[in-house]
Amino acid sequence: MGRILSIDYGRKRVGIAVTDPSQIIANRLTTVATHTIWDFLKEYFEKEQVEAVVVGYPKQMNNQASEAVRYINPFLKKFQQIYPEMKLEILDERFTSKIAFQTMIDGGLKKKKRQDKAMVDAVSATIILQSYLEQRRNLMK
Incomplete structure (x- = not known):
């Protein structure tokens, strides 16, 4: 069984989590x-067995794709x-950045560490992956 890797894709940074x-x-x-x-993924896939990749896809409250998908769609293609x-x-990655930020507060991270956008992106990728795992478990019930 291979790992599942998740990606929180952004214009400047990509948060990555893995099972x-x-x-x-x-x-x-x-x-x-x-x-x-692309260099990161190539290197990681050579080292680790990855079964699937989950990419966060931001939607608005009305279920329409957010403007950020114009950067994500070319990546997916x-x-x-x-x-x-x-x-x-x-x-759907709606609210993951807010949840990540709140998780960091609840985890006791100091304000300076919570302002680290790279940390927020990586935590967001973890939340995306955890949500995917939970949805998959619920489907198996």
Whole structure:
């Protein structure tokens, strides 16, 4: 069984989280500059067995895609071209940044650390992945 990797794709940074090999727990992995994502993925896929990739897809309250998808859609298209055999899932990521920020507060992180946008992006990717795992578990019930 391979890992599941999640991506919180942004114009400047990409938050990345990954499951354990048993796909039970979502863990924050890292944040990379957006322009380096392809190098990161190539290197990571060479080192680790990844079964699926989950990408956060932001929607507005009316369920329409947000303006950020104009950056995400080209990424998704290129990903499918480069990795056609990889299972690619998209997940509504509405509110993940706010939830990530609140999670950091609840976890006792100091204000300076909470202002670290790279940390927020990585925590958001973890929340996206955890949501995906929970949805998948609920479907199996």
